[in-house]
Amino acid sequence: MGPRRRRLLGSLGSLVQVGSPGDETRALLVVDDALATRILDLAVRIGETMLVTGASASEVTLTIVRVAGAYGLDPVHVDVTYNSITAAHHHSGAARPITLMRVVRGSVPDHDKLQRIQALVAEVGAGMELGEAVERYREIRRRPFRYRPLVVICAQALLAVGVAVMYGGTWLVILLAFLGAGGAALTQFGLGRARVPYFFSQIAGAFVLTMVAAASPLLAATGWESAQGLRPSLIVASGIVLMLAGLTVVGAAQDAIDGFALTATGRILELMTHTLGVVLGILAGLETARVLGVGMDPPDDALPFGPVPLQLLGAVLIAISVAVFNGAGGRIVAVSATLSLVAWVGYLATTAVGFDVAAASGAGALLGSFVGIVLAHRLHVPSVAITIAAILPMVPGAAVFRGLLSVVAADGSPAVLLDGFGTLVSAAIIGISLAVGASLGIYLGQPVRSTLGTVVRTRARVRR
Structure with a gap:
């Protein structure tokens, strides 16, 4: 082949060729x-x-x-x-x-x-x-739900045990909290199978729980030494945390911040309705107990927590219980237990510095959700699952019951009535602090998680 012919073929090839032979060929997707x-x-x-x-x-x-x-x-x-x-x-x-x-x-x-x-x-x-x-x-x-109903009910009862342990309850209080919460969970399960609306299920569960607590002082009347000094309010407080465990506080706050107004409004209304169900059930139980002559007097002070090791143990039990009755696998259970410790340590640290309970609860929720959102992607677990388990030990169940008990026992006394409503408002502020702190932790953790993910991918490409 002569030089002139080669130059001619080369010119023709330059007209036909688009890109170098090593260029990547991409298929155009045709979507009908x-x-x-x-x-x-x-x-x-x-x-x-x-x-x-x-x-x-x-x-x-x-x-x-x-x-x-x-x-x-x-x-x-x-x-x-x-x-x-x-x-x-x-x-x-x-x-x-x-x-x-x-x-x-x-x-x-x-x-x-x-x-x-x-x-x-x-x-x-x-x-x-x-x-x-x-x-x-x-x-x-x-896929069916991961656990059988009996396991779910026992996990719900174990949550109440975790709350009782956090407050330093005796073995008898822990047992009664387990039985009361188990009875409430069983009642709700039966009503759920009968397709009763969840609002009425909340009323029924809270009523059963309150009646168990109201009947517990009768054990002291028998002269049983272990029953002396029994605190019925701790039994109800343990159950209230269980009743509020399934509510979408963090999800509602997230949707409101993200601008999903309809979804946030729906979730907030659902939250308020189901919380109202718990309130009505407790009020009905307290009034029934009063009529039967086994009424409870409101405590003068807030329930004190037990020693720090018991607080940490109780937080772990609560987190494990929440993860199990929400159908979580072993990895989510382990991460939830770890994050509950992180959040509770943050709560204890901020209270030790001098912050009040609401601010400390928000700080603990922020720390727990921040660490959770960073770990969630790396460990392949849903962030919402571990965030809920981390903040639930800080739900003010004892304050809610104390406020309701003061309202019922006011008997026309303005001072007692105002004290009860003040306690309920304080509990609501703590709940809002938990939601805001958890949401802020999620938003602060997302860019950190993205940055860490980019670093990991870059290192993987360099190694290859």
Whole structure:
């Protein structure tokens, strides 16, 4: 081949060649309406399961967009409310958008299922085929709750034991707290099977718990030495923490801060309604006990905590109990127990410095949620699961009961009545501090978690 011919072929090759032979070839995704509907349906169903199992609205929204984008569906517009999810995708030049809506029917915390959903979303982002992702989602969706009802009821009763241990209760108080909380949990389980609204279930559970506590002084009348000096208020306080354990305080605060007004309003209204159920149940129990002649007198001072080792042990028991009756696996249980210690140490440290209970509770919740959000991604556990377990030991169950008892026993005395309402307001402030502290810890921890994740990925690429 002559030089002239080679130059001619080289010129023709330069006209045909686009990019060097080593350039990466990327396939253009062609998404028609049928495929777009399948992608959108999978993304919305994943979001629905996350919302039902306890995820925040912002996390659900980002997950739907992420799943749809992984299969080439972009942009996707998502609207999450308290009981529905709507997602829409509009093709360029199409006459109308593709829109799907799923109705969310109630909240059933299941942290094991939430953990599996998050793992599925990570695999989708890594390139899992759409058909395989759909099948995997169906398997996760059909999974039964991790624990049997008896285990869940025992875990709920163990939570009350943890509270009693934190306050330094005797073995008899701990036993009565276990029996009272177990009776309340069993009552709620039976009413749940009968499809009774949860509001009435809260009333019934709190009533049973209060009656057990009101009857406990009768043991002292028998002359039993171990029953002398029994504190019924500690039994009820232990149960109140159990009654409030399933409420979405952190989720409601997160949604309100993120700007999801409808979802936040729905969750706050649900929180208020279920808390009102507990209040009504306790009031009904106290009034019934008074009529039967076994009424309780309100304590003069707040219930004191026990020694620090017992406080730490009680916090761990509470965290483990919450993780178990929310369906968590072993990893979430272990992380929850560790974070409860972190949060409670933060609470003790701030109270030792001189902060009041509300500020110390907020500081403990902030520390626990901050450490939790940093560890959650690394350990592949849902942040909402471990955050709830970390802050629950600081729920002011004793203050709530003391305030209600003062209101019932006021008997027209303005001073006692005002003292009761003041105690209830203080308990509400502590609850708000817990929600705000936990939410702030989550937001402060997210950029730190992202930075640490980037560092880890960079180191992995350097090693390769």
